[in-house]
Amino acid sequence: MKGTTPKQRTKSLTTLLNKTYDPCGARCNVIDMLPDLRHLCDVNGWDFAELDRQAYDHYLTEKEAGGLVV
Numbered sequence: 001m002k003g004t005t006p007k008q009r010t011k012s013l014t015t016l017l018n019k020t021y022d023p024c025g026a027r028c029n030v031i032d033m034l035p036d037l038r039h040l041c042d043v044n045g046w047d048f049a050e051l052d053r054q055a056y057d058h059y060l061t062e063k064e065a066g067g068l069v070v
Contacts, residue, residue, distance in 0.1 A: 001013065004067075004068060005067055005068060006062065006067060006068060009068070014026050017029035017030070017033065020033075021033065
């Protein structure tokens with residue numbers, strides 16, 4: 001993902017979502033994307049809940065640090 005700050009990443013992700021999903025807005029696109037990610041996990045045999053927990057831990061670390069932790 002392009003960007004090294006949460007704000008830059010948010011802008012890149014919003015652009016990607018708007019190109020990939022309907023022009024219903026970022027909130028609507030996130031709602032549409034989440035089931036698609038679950039389907040991707042099902043097809044690959046990944047545990048979505050476990051990946052979500054790991055992602056949330058990364059988010060909390062980055063939030064606490066005030067930016068992305070690479």
